[in-house]
Amino acid sequence: MVEIQVRDKESLERALRRFKKKWERAGILRELRGRSFYIKPSDEKREAKKKATRRMARNARIEALRNNPRGARRRRAKRPTDNRRSR
Structure with a gap:
């Protein structure tokens, strides 16, 4: 599971951007699409x-x-x- 810690004085948009980048690098969406059918x-x-x-x-x-x-x-x-x- 992808987790990030919101840093001090970090905007929510910035934290979401970091989360999205980490999520893409982890390949979660690619794996979901690959497992959508046998x-x-x-x-x-x-x-x-x-x-x-x-x-x-x-x-x-x-x-x-x-x-x-x-x-x-x-x-x-x-x-x-x-x-x-x-x-």
């Missing part, structure tokens, strides 16, 4: 794998940008095109 263990594992894959791809993109200071992506060479149309 999710099978196999589905939980599948979602966790998806999340991990996305996280790894994002981290790889970030690492690639760090290694390339200009931030430019490498482009593939264009394929030669045949301008003649066959009819």
Whole structure:
């Protein structure tokens, strides 16, 4: 449970703001939404794998940008095109 102590000469608005921030960091709302309906263990594992894959791809993109200071992506060479149309 999230608790805060109201400090001396602290306004109620300030205390509420601290409480709200602490409450969000604790992840209470996220947990409530997650428990609002039953999710099978196999589905939980599948979602966790998806999340991990996305996280790894994002981290790889970030690492690639760090290694390339200009931030430019490498482009593939264009394929030669045949301008003649066959009819």
